[in-house]
Amino acid sequence: MSLLTLSFTLAFVAIAIILSTWLKIGVERDIIIATVRSTIQLLIVGYILKIVFGLNNPLFIVLMIILMIAVATQNASKRGNGIVGVTWRILIAITIAEVIAQSLLVGLHIIPAKAQYLIPISGMIIGNAMIVSGLLLNRLQSEAASHRQEIITLLALGGTPKQSMMPFVKQAIRASLIPTIDSTKTMGLVQLPGMMTGQIIAGADPIIAVRFQLVVLFSFMASAMIASITLGFLTYPSLFNQYQQLILPVSSK
Amino acid sequence: MSEQNAPVAISFQQVFTSFSIKKERSTVLKNITATVPKGDIVALIGPSGSGKSTLLSLCNLLHTADSGEVLVEGVNVLNWNVTELRRKVGLVFQSPTMFPGTVRENLALARRLQGSTLNDPESLLINVGLSPDLLDHDASDLSGGQKQRIALARVLSTEPHALLLDEVTSALDPSAARNVEEWILQIHAKERTTMLWVTHHLEQAQRVSQWTWLMVDGHLIEATETKRFFSSPQSEHGQLFLQGELSGYLT
Structure with missing residues (x-):
């Protein structure tokens, strides 16, 4: 899966944000934070795992x-x-x-x-x-x-x-x-x-x-x-x- | 307190106790000094929240005093082996807690905790006026008065030297209450067990005890012979309490 394809999945995040704003549920901020955090954390873990696996x-x-x-x-x-x-x-x-x-x-x-x-x-x-x-x-x-x-x-x-x-x-x-x-x-x-x-x-x-x-x-x-x-x-x-x-x-x- | 030379079962010396409730420290016992003569019954009366139950719980170390000493048979409770102390100083609560199982299993509980078995559950039941036929009944099926007598018998199975009774009849209907009271007095007549008996029932205090202690707001106001207390209380609080004019419940 290319990064470009992956970025399309942000559409899901957009849907969640639009729904939250529209219905005034008030979790937009949390959704954005969660999206950014999970992306950064997982990307870092991915690279760390790659290094660790390589070194074995x-x-x-x-x-x-x-x-x-x-x-x-x-x-x-x-x-x-x-x-x-x-x-x-x-x-x-x-x-x-x-x-x-x-x-x-x-x-x-x-x-x-x-x-x-x-x-x-x-x-x-x-x-x-x-x-x-x-x-x-x-x-x-x-x-x-x-x-x-x-x-x-x-x-x-x-x-x-x-x-x-x-x-x-x-x-x-x-x-x-x-x-x-x-x-x-x-x-x-x-x-x-x-x-x-x-x-x-x-x-x-x-x-x-x-x-x-x-x-x-x-x-x-x-x-x-x-x-x-x-x-x-x-x-x-x-x-x-x-x-x-x-x-x-x-x-x- | 009074001028007795009798041996002392329990003695309190300048005892202070406090609890923290919602981060605030409140003192519930304030400088209690008194002795319970061996073999006697002391009735502990006073408005609710005056510290009566807390005073009881110091005797079997369910609570610890902040300062001062509590002596049981001359030994500071802190120096007793805790489980040994609790077997020697039995506590009966206001509402009896029955554990799942039969009456027999509930009676044998204290012995089982000690790793031994109860040999004669029948006589324990008879001792509190219950029929041995109840032994194999489910303990949860009993009436309130029966449960309270089972709880009493269960405590007696450890052969305590002293009994702490915490409003043991106040959750019962009048006839059951009277019944439990009579069986406790019978046990006292037979074993001369020292008793510290918290009650809010003044007639009960008058009937059962040799000594009456009046507690108000953590202070021991009066500790005197029961006859004397009820005929001519020495303190102003004592007079007010007997007239029903001190906050708390009166009969």
Whole structure:
């Protein structure tokens, strides 16, 4: 696709801006910012990927993955405002999920250890782990707030924070995984996943594209679960103080 | 407070406590000094928002005092093993929380948290005036009064030395309230369990307690023998409160 052809797609942006102006929806400015940002970000990433793929140097692959984890952590930590040390907990959770998933994928020779496989699949795994982490943090705080009386009753009966909180940690983990599991269930029926679509458009055999998509889906489920469980277990103790009193972050009250 | 030489179960020494609500710090307990004699029942009365429940929650460390000391059996609560303290100082809430499952499972809860089993749930039920037939009923099917008695029995299963009762009958209808009250008094008669009993029901305070503490706006205004308090309150606040002229609810 030439840049000229690509620029024709700005017609879509124009349609959105015209509609927004006409109906006074007021998102023109945001549409323009989004268009400019996504164009610049993706073009830069495209060039960086080209360089990294060309070098195929493990150091750059690792750096790239670290960068992705850092951005994902930063993003997900916004969901845990008020929880002490939430950033490093997310960092650990996402890193563990990514390392385990990639070790299996590469270790079992499911994908070759090459930049063009490692980086996009890492991006998807890390991105999904980020979303799951955000959901988990949100849910964990709301579970603790809405079941406050049950938790306090258990504490008052001599239960430890772990005993008092465990049903709600599990509930939060379960809730955070539902979107991943549900989208896996309907995969192919409701929507064709982006990666597969991309491969098919780029000329790959749909059968091969499907196989890669399955690899991604299955590693998604496992890595989402690993990230969610790790984060849930790392985070719940911070909802209690040294005297085993429930302390809810201000944001969840 | 009074001139007793009896052993002390719970004692408060110059206790201050505050909470932050919407970034503003408000002091809810102001310089509380008092002792609960071992084996006695202290009724804690006062207008709502005067800090009664907060004072209770310091005794089992569900809250921590900002300054001053809270001693249980002579030991600062901060030096107790927290779970041990909470088993020794049981708390019954205004509204009983039942967990999913049967009455038997709810009764066994405190023991299960300790990693042991409850051997004699029947006698726990009989102890609070309920039939052992209820054991395998779903706990959520019970009436309010029954749930409150299950909650009481559940707390008693840890064999507490002291009980904190936070308006335990105020969510119940009058006959259920009277019933729960009587069973608590029976337990007291049998075990001589020390009790700190928050109530807004003045007749109840008069019926159940040896000592009455009046709290107003975080201050402990009067702490005296119940008979004396209700016949001749020493403080102006006490007189006003008994006349129903102090803000808050009165019977």
